[in-house]
Amino acid sequence: MKRRGNPDYLEILKMAGPTVSVIIAAYNAMPYVTRSVTSVAEQTIGRDALEIIAVNDGSTDGTAKELERLADEFPGLLQVVHQENSGGPSAPRNAGLDLARGKFVFFLDADDHLGPEALERMVTMAEENGTDIVLGKMVGVGGRGLPMSMFRSNQPKTDVFSSRVYWALNPLKLFRRELLERHALRFPTGMPVGEDQPFTALAYLHASGISVIADYDCLFCTLRDDGGNITVRTKGSEPRLRFLAAMVDLILENVPPGPGRDHLAHRHLTVDVPHVLDSHLVHEPRPQQLKSLAEIAEIIAPLWHEGMNDRLSAMARVRLHLVRHGMLDEVLELVRFEKGLADSKAATPVLLDGGRAYARYPFLRDPARAVPDACYDVTGQLGIRHHVSRAELRGTALHLAGHAYLHRVETRDVTTGLVLRERDSGTEFRLPVTHTAAPGLGADADEGAYAYDLAGFEAVVDITTAADGKPLDDGLWDISLAVGAQGVSREVRIGSRRADDVSGKASTRVVDTGAGLRAVTLYTTNPHGNFTLDLGEKKHGVRSHLRFDGIRWATGAPTELEIAGRCTLAEYPESALAVVLDDGHGGSASFAAVRGDGTFVVRLNVTELTAGEWTGELRLGEWALPLPVLPKKLAPAKWRRRGLPWYAKPVPGAGNRFALQVARTNLIKAVTGKLKA
Structure with a gap:
């Protein structure tokens, strides 16, 4: 891997001790532990930057023997600790953390392995951005499901409240060890599952910054063939409710009420609660179901409030309402409905009423259940x-x-x-479209359950009349559609989804509005790719599309000064591009450009110029570009006017400006000069 930033800082770190301590908690991890340890030993960061601490937590399957063999294979790199079985990964991770000497710590499960460049990339990211935690992109192996929403793009420096990192509460990350020691962070023991959540959450909250690597597969997480992952082995609602309650208390104690707390609560309400319900509670005897449901309602009560509903899906709102009101039978029916929905190829139909859309989930407008319509409202979530x-x-x-x-x-x-909405001022104008047929649209989705035969549109936006019959002002005019049918409407920016032959590249034009020339550019935004009209060169200048290629006397026409150049404008009015000369005393002359395919040529017939010192520029309406400097070695042009000799040549000492001297030859000076020669 090519190192980014200062290539010497890793060498400095190595001199002070290991850069990274990799802690592996191992329990009956055969045959996975071999690959796990080896993937660390082969890291591109180099073995002298590493220490591996493997803690065997009372394995009975040969893991201990294999770790000893690996310690012999990697002497000085792998330290093996054996202890009695503790019942979970907390104790072995804590034991490893107590022994760690590295500037950074990485917790690696014995089932998993690292990509070759993972640690070097993560350390580099942390050091370059001054962050305390780095999340490396995770990849599921063997059907292992993993949180992925936080890995959509690299994030050099973020925090727990303005990103999705909180949706990854496992500890399989790079931590700055000073952070962990300063806050005495250790994994709680006595929790068979979820012990990593309090540890990781507190680290997130105390971190000076968090980085995310999304463009490299750092960690490969394996779903074991024997079902030996601890989260798979541990069954029942009770252990999960213990850590859920602990997490709610943690949030209440460390995060004040407001958007930040709601952001963290959202993860537990929409990930942990449904997991307990559909993976554990449904399999328990009814008395335990009633007990567990009441406990869930009590645990989440401090987190869920009506103000959060806009950020929750309709399914989550319905689920939480049923939980809050202890409606066990309805909860079980909703779980069955969700499982069927996951297997269905058709999205749930909606009820349209009063300009709102309501998902037809169970108990919608069932008077016996009285679940509020607001729980089912999906107007804002309609795709x-x-x-x-x-x-x-x-x-x-x-x-x-x-x-x-x-x-x-x-x-x-x-x-x-x-x-049309101007980006800075918010001024908007609404224009009609022509609705056109789109036969068969929608037939290939949702098992053909919905028809969108009149979804087509055509529209014309004339910049001279789009502002309620008047010209649009200069600005960046974002283009959206207010998509509506059957009384429901939602707005969307357009352009990100377009035909292959519809270009998203900026196209700048100079157009004649009848009241003068005007610059207009159609372009797509970065990174979303939506269309915007740039009026008045807010982002796209006209002059940048004009350049000169050269200046010389025309071949075969020694009194015509030829100026060649390029014009990459997509459009401009015929004969609007010209060279205009000025003699500084009120005299002027204009010479139109001859257009080619992205090129132009202007020929200045100097015999038409009066005596004087001529300067000039290339003009396109209000836009002007100074002419290129005449070459010093440009030979004079000579001709006769009314029988007398004339010449045109560069003005001596003109510096970095175009200056052409036109004059009648002084015959006496000319003869004297020849005699002296």
């Missing part, structure tokens, strides 16, 4: 499916076409319209 098949600027008009519809809302009583 918007859209596609642009045409986006083309012609003159002053942008022509758009494509289709757009609300998922699960058939295209009856369509109200879709176009929205």
Whole structure:
């Protein structure tokens, strides 16, 4: 791996001791532990930057013997500790942490293994960004399910409240050891599952910064063939409710009420609660089910409040309502419904009423259950499916076409319209679209349950009239669709989904509006790829599209000064590009450019110029570009006017500006010069 940043800092760290202590808690980990240890020993960071501490937690399957063999294979690198079985990974991890000497600590399960560059990349990320924790991208092996929402992109420095890192509460990460020691962080013992959550959560909350590596597979997590992963071995609601209660207390004690607390609560309410219900509570005898359900309701009561509902899915709202009210039979029916929904290829239908959409989940408007409609409201979560098949600027008009519809809302009583919104001022204008047929749209999804035959649209945005009949002001005008049908409407930016032949590359034009020339650029935003109109060169300048290639006397026309260049504008008015010369005394001359394919040539017939010192520029309406400096060695042009000799040549000492001297030859000086020669 090529090191980023200062290549010497790892060498400095090595001199002070190991850079990383890798702690492996091992219990009956054969045959996985061999690969686990080997993957650490083969890290590109180098063995002199590493120490491996493997703690055998009373294994009975040959793990102890294999660890001793590996210690002989990697002398001075692998330290093996044997202890009686503790019943979970907390005690062996703590034992390893007590022995660790590295600047950083990485906890690796004996079932898992590292990508070759993982530790070097993570240490580099931590040091370059001054962060205390680094999450490396995880990959599931053998069907192992893993949290992935935090690995959508690299995050050099973030925190627990403005990212999705809290959705990964396992400790399989790089920690700065000073952080752990300063806050005396250790894994709680006596918890058969979930012991890693309090440890990792507190580390997140105390960290000065957190990094995420998403562009390299750092950690490979294995689902064991024998079902030996501890989370798989441990059954029942009770152990999970213990750590859920501990996590709720942790949040209440360390995070004040507000958006930050709600962000962390969201993870437990939507991950841990449904997991307890659908994987454990459903398998318990009814008395235990009633007891567990009451405990869940009591545990989550401090976290769930009505103000959180907008960030929760409708399914989560319904589930939490049933839990809060102790509705066991309804909870069990909802779990069965969810399992069937996961196996279905069709999304749940919606009820449309009063401009709102409600998911037809169990007990919707069932008077015997009285679950509030608000629990089922999915208006804000309705998917918007859209596609642009045409986006083309012609003159002053942008022509758009494509289709757009609300998922699960058939295209009856369509109200879709176009929205232009200026990014800084918020000024917006709504324009009508022509609704067009889209036969068969939707037939390949949801088992053909929904039809969107009138989802097509065509629209024309003329910048001279789009502002309620007036020209649009200069600005960045973001383009959206207000997609509506059957009384429900949602807005979406368009462009991210478009046909292959619809370019997202910026296209700058100079167009004649009838009231003058105007710059307009159609481009797509980065990184989302949505269309925006740039009026008035807010981001895309016209001058950057003009450049000169050279200046010389034209071949075969020794009195014509030829200026060649390139113009990469997608469009500009015919004959609008010209060279304009000025003699400094009120005299001027204009020479139109001859256009080519992305090129232009301007020929200045110097015989048309009066005597004087001429300067000039290339003009395109209000835009001007100084002409290139005349080459010093450019030979004079000579001609006769009314029988007298004239010449044109670069002005001596003109410096870095175009300056052409046109004058009649002084015959006396010319003769005298020849005689002296």
